[in-house]
Amino acid sequence: MRKKSMKRVVSVMAMLGVGLPILWAHAGAQGAVPDPAASWNHLWHEVLVDLFVIGGVFLAAGLFWVYKYRATRPGQIGTAPKLTALAAIGFAVIPAFLFMADDFYLAAKGWTVWNEYRNVPRNALEVKVTGMMWNWTFEYDNGVVTTFDPDSKTGDGLVVPVGRAVVLRMTSTDVVHSFFLPEYRVKEDLMPGRVTYLWFQPKAAGETLATCAEFCGNRHSFMWTKVKAVPAAEFDTWMAGMKRQGA
Numbered sequence: 001m002r003k004k005s006m007k008r009v010v011s012v013m014a015m016l017g018v019g020l021p022i023l024w025a026h027a028g029a030q031g032a033v034p035d036p037a038a039s040w041n042h043l044w045h046e047v048l049v050d051l052f053v054i055g056g057v058f059l060a061a062g063l064f065w066v067y068k069y070r071a072t073r074p075g076q077i078g079t080a081p082k083l084t085a086l087a088a089i090g091f092a093v094i095p096a097f098l099f100m101a102d103d104f105y106l107a108a109k110g111w112t113v114w115n116e117y118r119n120v121p122r123n124a125l126e127v128k129v130t131g132m133m134w135n136w137t138f139e140y141d142n143g144v145v146t147t148f149d150p151d152s153k154t155g156d157g158l159v160v161p162v163g164r165a166v167v168l169r170m171t172s173t174d175v176v177h178s179f180f181l182p183e184y185r186v187k188e189d190l191m192p193g194r195v196t197y198l199w200f201q202p203k204a205a206g207e208t209l210a211t212c213a214e215f216c217g218n219r220h221s222f223m224w225t226k227v228k229a230v231p232a233a234e235f236d237t238w239m240a241g242m243k244r245q246g247a
């Protein structure tokens, strides 16, 4: 009877350990405007907190028992109490439950954020990105093309409006590159013959940068570009100017 109820306790804990974290991780995901950059930040902080809290608890418990049951004279035989079967199982199952619940929570949260990152919001501004040794070009849907020269620091680079999702459709003309926007917490590889994508949403005006994150030859470390987020009205003015220039 006791064995049976023990089994039940273990299986309920296992179910909760798997189920609850997944529910928690998904809570709030529906209907909310996704913000992968904030979600990745949040997840990273959770990983750090968990590492330090769980690590701290286990380290403290380990040190406490090492000290408590230390040998005080040579050849001493331990006098630690012998655990009952129930206590022994508890000591194995409860820490494992804590660890697994946390692992599943983080994994489920990671999948949720990954889905956000892979699902481009409707009405996103589309920009074609071409990576080449060792530069980037950006082509907007109206044919306007921009670029940036890291040596002379000239060119507009990637200009985007604040408050609107931007999807980059990317390819490479030569080798594998990787478009990395550290500020927006997104990165994706570019390769010849394939179009890959990423999206991000600037929340505030300002200048950040994007850099190649895949070693691609001598000038790999110079393969970066300006990324300028501007208010929507300013973006329209800039775009109109670029169109006039082109015409």
Ligand SMILES: [Cu+2]
Pocket: 131, 176, 177, 178, 212, 213, 214, 215, 216, 220, 223
């Ligand atoms: Cu590159």
